[in-house]
Amino acid sequence: GNSVTQMEGPVTLSEEAFLTINCTYTATGYPSLFWYVQYPGEGLQLLLKATKADDKGSNKGFEATYRKETTSFHLEKGSVQVSDSAVYFCALSFSSGSARQLTFGSGTQLTVLP
Amino acid sequence: EPEVTQTPSHQVTQMGQEVILRCVPISNHLYFYWYRQILGQKVEFLVSFYNNEISEKSEIFDDQFSVERPDGSNFTLKIRSTKLEDSAMYFCASSEASRVLFFGEGSRLTVL
Numbered sequence: 492g493n494s495v496t497q498m499e500g501p502v503t504l505s506e507e508a509f510l511t512i513n514c515t516y517t518a519t520g521y522p523s524l525f526w527y528v529q530y531p532g533e534g535l536q537l538l539l540k541a542t543k544a545d546d547k548g549s550n551k552g553f554e555a556t557y558r559k560e561t562t563s564f565h566l567e568k569g570s571v572q573v574s575d576s577a578v579y580f581c582a583l584s585f586s587s588g589s590a591r592q593l594t595f596g597s598g599t600q601l602t603v604l605p
Numbered sequence: 606e607p608e609v610t611q612t613p614s615h616q617v618t619q620m621g622q623e624v625i626l627r628c629v630p631i632s633n634h635l636y637f638y639w640y641r642q643i644l645g646q647k648v649e650f651l652v653s654f655y656n657n658e659i660s661e662k663s664e665i666f667d668d669q670f671s672v673e674r675p676d677g678s679n680f681t682l683k684i685r686s687t688k689l690e691d692s693a694m695y696f697c698a699s700s701e702a703s704r705v706l707f708f709g710e711g712s713r714l715t716v717l
Contacts, residue, residue, distance in 0.1 A: 527708075534609075534696060534710035535648070580648060592638075592661055593706060595648040 493518045497581050497596035504571055504603050512566040512599045514555075514581035522583035524548075524557050524564040525593070529578040538566075538579070571603045607631045611697050611709035618687055619717055626682045626712045628697030637680045638698040638706060639672065641665070648696065654680065687716045 498513040516522065526538040526548070539548030544559035553568045564581060581596040610629045618624050630637050639651040652662040654672055669691075671683045680699075684691055694713050698706040 525705075534611075535698075535708040537705055537707070540705065592650050592653060593640075593648075594650070597647045 493522070493583060493585075493594045495581050495583055495594055495596035497579075497599050499597070499599070500578075501600040501602060504601070506573055506603055506605055507570045508603075510566070510568040510571045510575075510601070512579055512581075512601070514564045514566065514596060516562050516564065516581075516583050518562075518583060518585075520585060521559070522585050524555070525582045525584070526553070526555055526564070526566050527580040527582060527595075529580065529598070531577070535580065571601075573603045573605050576601055576603045607707075609697055609699055609707050609709035611695075611712050613712055614710070615713040615715070617715045617717065620689055621686050624684045624687055624691075624714060626684075626695050626697075626714070628680045628682070628709055629678055630680055630697065630699030631707055632678070634699035634701055634707070636660075636700045636702075637672075637674070638700075639682045640696040640698065640708075641693040642696065642711075643690075643693040651682075651695075684714075687714075689716050692716045 494517045496515050523542045525540045527535045528538045529535050539550040541548040541557035547556045555564050555566045578598045578600050580598045582593045584593045612627045637654040640648050642648045650663050652666045653660045669685045673681050694711045696711045697709045700706045
């Protein structure tokens with residue numbers, strides 16, 4: 492079956508540090524890949540996505556590149572802020588069928604200290 | 606910006622009681638979903654709904670669960686007889702034909 496594996500947290504960084512959260516997937520075929528973010532007390536929000544190999548998703552200074560050869564979609568940010576403190580979820584989905592079922596990773600808690 | 610809204614934000618119930626969680630999806634979306642997140646665990650797919658019927662459901666979504674779109678705007682999840690292990694955050698989501706799901710803020714269910 493399909494699965495997503497994320498690096499385990501929690502991750503604690505100082506402000507302006509470089510962030511990498513690793514994500515790899517297992518799937519038959521070529522899924523779309525997503526990063527969702529969950530700020531404290533809020534729901535899941537789409538951060539960025541990529542729908543095919545070599546696509547780069549980007550938003551709010553975050554980036555992730557769809558790497559088919561390594562089945563990865565690592566999240567990066569060059570300089571994190573305290574406001575980036577949240578839980579980050581990697582996810583995949585397939586376009587076939589009427590449903591848009593997402594398979595999530597376990598989430599990575601990020602804390603950014605001032 | 607349009608958003609998915611969920612009520613209640615938190616519900617506490619006794620084991621064996623029925624619970625209905627409500628969601629108002631984004632108005633022009635056609636696909637609706639429920640996910641849940643048990644504390645400290647992954648977000649898990651429960652069910653998807655399209656064209657007034659369930660299109661997919663997971664093994665979690667057993668006979669205790671049902672979904673309904675009663676009036677063209679609400680999308681509800683009913684748990685017929687709650688168990689302790691149903692305690693979780695329940696997320697509603699909706700989407701257009703694209704693959705992007707928009708989630709609500711969640712309804713926290715606590716079963717005592």
